[in-house]
Amino acid sequence: MPKHVVARTDEIPPGGRKILEVAGRSIGVFNLGGEYFALRNRCPHQGGPLCEGRVWGALESSRPGEFRYSRGGEILACIWHGWEFDIRTGQSWCDPSKLRVKRYEVEVEPGTAVVDPEAPAPGLVKGPYTAESYPVTRDGEYLVVEIIP
Ligand code: FES
DSSP states (O other), rough: EEEEEEEGGGSSTTTTTEEEEEEEEEEEEEEEETTTEEEEOOTTTTTOOOSSSEEEEEOOSSSSOEEEEEEEEEEEETTTOEEEEEEEBBSSSSTTTTOOOOOOOOEEHHHHHHHHTTTOTTTTTOOOOOOOOOOOOOOSEEEEEEEEO
């Protein structure tokens, strides 16, 4: 199954992140002002844990002596050697034409969309009897990441 529930939306506040294992790989899910992005937690340089790195912005300059800080909270620096990547795209800033970290689409879905109350647990087969049961609802929204092997 390529889609995986990775968190409730309220687990990752704006500016926050969550690093977890999904489908045999470590990924980091980031909240940029209510938009969610997921990157592989493996730096393309030498395999460092990229998603544990410092998050900051970009310095832009049009001429010597002048600079402007922009895109605060959208640039991720690897903790091993400091290579920088755009959280929105996975694009590197040190060699943008060649280097990019794997990124995954993140969707926000209501709890009713990610929980099927009729689905049996993995490996179980439904029996012939049914006990009295009561509906259980799930509030909130969940973050779903699609990982295609
Ligand atoms: S391993 Fe990430 S910058 Fe070197």
